[in-house]
Amino acid sequence: MAEKKNKDRVVTFRLSQSDFAQFEEKLASSNMKKSAFFREVFLNANVSLTVKAKPSKDLESLTFLFNKYSNNLNQIAHQVNSAYVSGKVSSSLYTSVNNTLVDIRQLLLSGIQAVFNVRL
Numbered sequence: 001m002a003e004k005k006n007k008d009r010v011v012t013f014r015l016s017q018s019d020f021a022q023f024e025e026k027l028a029s030s031n032m033k034k035s036a037f038f039r040e041v042f043l044n045a046n047v048s049l050t051v052k053a054k055p056s057k058d059l060e061s062l063t064f065l066f067n068k069y070s071n072n073l074n075q076i077a078h079q080v081n082s083a084y085v086s087g088k089v090s091s092s093l094y095t096s097v098n099n100t101l102v103d104i105r106q107l108l109l110s111g112i113q114a115v116f117n118v119r120l
Contacts, residue, residue: 007035062115066108077101 015023055063076097084094085091 069108073101073104
């Protein structure tokens with residue numbers, strides 16, 4: 001007699017309405033319970049999958065830095081804009097900071113273009 005396995009791990013996923021309808025049709029035609037159906041499909045089927053390549057460490061680092069700098073630049077832009085609207089900074093300082101932020105943005109975009117050889 002085969003040893004009984006303890007099935008204590010639950011796996012879930014979401015489907016669109018149309019995908020769910022297809023799933024229900026296949027499940028009904030199989031005359032199996034959901035759990036048995038999934039085990040048969042995922043554990044016993046010979047399925048070919050296209051696996052996405054993991055991003056390189058350089059790309060991960062670039063993405064982290066870009067997100068960090070973008071957030072900081074956005075905070076600076078917000079603070080300067082608020083100060084300008086409330087009259088705490090002059091028009092010339094406001095314009096100077098905005099021009100500097102535009103220059104920094106261009107440098108970041110140039111770096112991305114150089115790394116990915118794309119035109120943004």
